[in-house]
Amino acid sequence: MSATLSPGTPAPPFRLRTLHGDEAGVGSAATGPATLLFFFKHDCPTCDFVAPLVGQLSQRLGDEGLRSVAVSQSDSAASAAFAAKHALEIPVALDEELSASEAYAFDSVPCLVLVSGDGRVLRAFQGFGREDFFALVADAARTCGAAVPSLERPGERWPENRPGCASRVHDPEVAQRLAVRRGAAQLSARRVHIPVADDPFEFFAALGIDDGLPVVPPTEARVVRMLEGTKRSPSEVVALVPPNLAPATVEKIAINAVMAGCRPEYLRIVIAALEAACTDEFNLHGVLATTYFPTPVIVVNGPIRHEIGINCAGNVFGQGFRANATIGRAVQLVVRNVGGGRPGEVDMATLGQPGKYTCCIGENEEESPWEPLHVERGFRREQNTVTLFAGEAPRAILDQTSRSARSLATSMGLCLESVAHPKFHGYGEVLLVVCPEHCRTLEADGWSKADLRRRIQEATSRPLGQCLPDAECAEGLPLQALPSDLMGQDGRPRPEILALPLPKFRRDEDILIVVAGARAGKFSAVLGGWVGGKMGSVAVTREIGA
């Protein structure tokens, strides 16, 4: 017997429409000394057996104050036929939506519940038991201050026990519907009705809540299912999303994750990515608003990559992998729909790039000869993390002939020098994605990430004078960016300063290194960053929570 039906517990209140059109149930107000509830299904043989007994009990104790209510799990037509078959003169309440049945939490019908005048369960049982029924009759009579009626006719002996039938709450499709109803009750988002004449996908496009590609309609059932992907409360605010600094609750993130096509197990990665993106350090507002190219690039580390199928290998920046495609997309949809960041409005990108639909990869930790990105950044290998980096689209680093680490690292440096503009030295962060074949070359010579960074900086070093604007090319390091102690009286850098070698990157550690891609192919990639430091964006790593 469930805890709900234990003697002494408060009987859940309910009011349901009856066959006669009025209402019946159990309320918080006292309604006589006792109420007998008879839950039934029209096609349950044991309910057929019990119904006349309930009718007789009602006739014998009704005048003494016993209220009786039959509660049907069947539709109104079947319920009416059942009542007529048994000449039930008590109200028959219709519980087709199973709200009362779910509240009383019984597993089978018939279920008899005797409720006291002050709304507490006196006695309850499921199916039929002869002794149980005798005890219930005695309790009812005592509560009403009446003599105990004898309902078993002379010569008749009821069966000791008769099992009931499963309550409809356990029908598979009903159980799912009830789970959605329970879950949906927690959801606070505005409900939007798609007009009958509208194609749902055209409707979303007309509302402007998609990213140009069709989205999955975020129905209550889908959002409830998506929320199973996290232990966090739907109402918890995860982040304030730029540009409007609107609160993104777990529920809102789940809605957009449904639209993106995520599976529930991806949700906590989307949440972690938004936590990282909405930090002051990452500066999502700047990343969104700039006329430049960056998008939030999501790099996933840890065992979760394989648990949910994040691609770390071949075609890692390309199509074909649901987790990669939808996790990044969900983040972008939240920025658009919750934060209000849309192209042509706050998003002022001149050209943009395909990664603004989605850009999410897993690091190929298994092919890497080094510590993975998240371990370098202070996490344990077994922790699951996301690293958000404000990155351009990947550009190729082709080197199919280097057989030494030094030669390969030199190639990489020469390619990296062209990030943004070859004369822009003292640059901020970049993301270098080293393919497995290139890893093997570096590993063969025992090179670490530090060795690779050092050689890249050497290979990209140019005299400062070559990085300044000149008659041939007006682009370059602005003079006003140089420290004043390097400048001469004429407002130009002192001659000896012009010869100083200036590497491409401000610091060696600005070169973020991950391993990804297929085992075949000597092509790595670089994703240039945006403005670095406090004015711009720096990469942020967050642990993926529950």
Add this chain to the structure above:
Amino acid sequence: MSDSDRVILDPTAERSPLRRRLSARGARLRGPIGLVDIAKARGDVFLDELEVRLRLRLPGEQILRLRKPTFTKPTPPSLRDEIAQRCRVVIQALAD
């Protein structure tokens, strides 16, 4: 599609109602052009004149005449659907 599939949860921050975006305005007027008479007195005269001028200015463009049953009630759903299906541009007249 069941009734529950036609109810979705709002993905936005809900700071304003969800509204359909206006269709993009074309650089020039192209048909089919629907002239919808709202059934007020002599609105048809106005639309007749408008139709003449449109046919002169836009030879070859299709012009359709449609009419509400009454101006006192909203456009019936069937007429709204017909307008959506058949017309690229709609001119609805004439209110006073």
